[in-house]
Amino acid sequence: MSRRVGLYWFTNDLRVHDNLLLSHATQEADELLCLYCYPCITPFLSHYAQVSQLGQGRQRFIKDALLCLDNSLHSLGQRLTVVNLSPLPALQHAIEQIGVTHLYINASAGVDEQRAVEIIKRQNPHLIVTQKETCTLFTQEQLPFTLRELPNTFTQFRKQVDSLEVSHPRDKVQVMPCEVTYHSESTLSFSSSNRARSFIGGERAGLAHCHRYFSSTFASEYKQTRNELDGMNASTKFSPWLAHGNISPRMVYAMLKRYERDNQANESTYWIYFELLWREYFYWYARKYREALFRFGGIKGQRPLTSYYAHRFQQWKKGETPFPIVNACMHQLNETGYMSNRGRQLVASCLVHELGLDWRYGAAYFESQLIDYDVASNWGNWQYLAGVGADPRGTRQFNLEKQTQMYDPYMEFIDRWKGRCAGAHLDSVDMVDWPIVMDSNGNA
Template identity: 65%
Template structure:
């Protein structure tokens, strides 16, 4: 029996194009695939393959997390059973019917699906989630929000095939078109960004959230990426690499594909995405609750304390200086 691929919705045979002819934008991809029937008949496994003979199971020990990583285990419990329980619980609520209205919230566990950690680790397949979504729509009715859950699964799917198509170019500074952006690397700026000590409170709050929980909302990821590329003029790959070390739902294709998209070297036909951070704060945190909760205010913060050769910069000129 031919085993179905379980980490994607489609296969090379069901895609209406060859991988090397992957559409250059997500919109083009979506229009070609969103109406393709997805086989939700999952193969039943009667047995698992034997353990490789080279591995001595008796010598294996349970891995332990460093003390500074323990908080990142509180939001999510690993494994297939936990994944199934979470997804079933989610679809037993009315949250899917208002997902599009809440998905951009910066915080709140129930405002988005939170499927990504289990998808990233292969604890559940996108096909299983799609089957649960279809069952939910059958019982509760379909609307724009339930479609948007599928829409987000298609974004993940696009980046999966994007990585298969472009391979090493996923990590190139110039992206898939070999067109390097006008950014550089400033060590101090990068440290400020990592530790949430920039002049931008909403970015600081998002980075504190990431560092403490291993998770950040989709909206937050866009804002901190825009800040790194446009406000701090840093090489986008450092941001992508830092996300790789921190995200509990790290997925190589989605992470690096999205960073390319924000940096203007990937699948976005309009070039890089720059967000007005003040406006975004007014829209998504008008009462500054999120910023307050995650201590986003950083007094006396400025972008540079040293110049490009690490000489100190001060904003006050000493008397007698010329």
């Protein structure tokens, strides 16, 4: 019997706990290459975000997570190979060089990842490809509807899945196949930053944060504090580790259920599950709509009455608009790579409604900066707010002055993040600033 050479393509499943796909690979492959393709700035992202590289906060978090995973794999006799290549050429090169017979890949919500797998299958008909959902509460088989029949709204989705059983998280992988010798000119070395910050990437830090959170009483007060603009304890802050798969939603759910047993279930603890369901909905939403996730008219095909104003977009990115609360949130994002959920709603509403900008510019900039960037949640939420997604009520506009009075009445958050911008105003538009329209593939 020929040896089974496996290639595990890590994406947003950077962990060894509760990883069914990794467990499957360890049981099936005789040899294994663990590969990660470092995120690059695509033409689409460069065009809309107007950046040349990922934000420093996002890069630091990713490097933390990669180092943690590499340490975990090393303890099992494996290592993580990180390459500075886009997935398709990286995978094809590895398949050809080491004679891969089995490919393992998370059932990603990202259309680029899905497309790469489809091409790889066509180019390598001998290859056995295994995909499993590694970052969801439910598997596709558990859903009481087909992907095509995914409910049009979150409320309809929640009512159908609310009573579904969430599987208990699997134990940590204990044994792995031997490492495959692999050489690539694009291999990257990586290390963690020693800079002090609130969010440290990686499975170890993610699990520690979850244990710390559920060891307190914060979960019982979550619904009352979740809309605060700042502070590590106001909301769960699970999202960075969930986004990179450092922790699984099933692990969070198991900890939440344990907390409810040891303490008491209330509206706040349910609301944590409620937010996990929102994340779940957007995952299946992205799986269903694929390329439509990035279209100007969204899943509805209704083009918003917005456009592109170069100066206004730069004001928004730099936090130099006439709206102090928006400026403060953007300064926070640019410095830390993080922003509260309420802040995201406010700056998105400002970009679409006050500044009259194409929502894709904001979504792309978030993609480049957020340490908790998740393709489905990010683009799905932006569609929702812009009125081209799953919101049955259409566009959502927030009164920024009223929101400031509600969430920052004494301007403490605004002053902490230097949101007051003297003399800021919206300039007129010069038509020469209009860019060429590009699709999700980066084509003009």
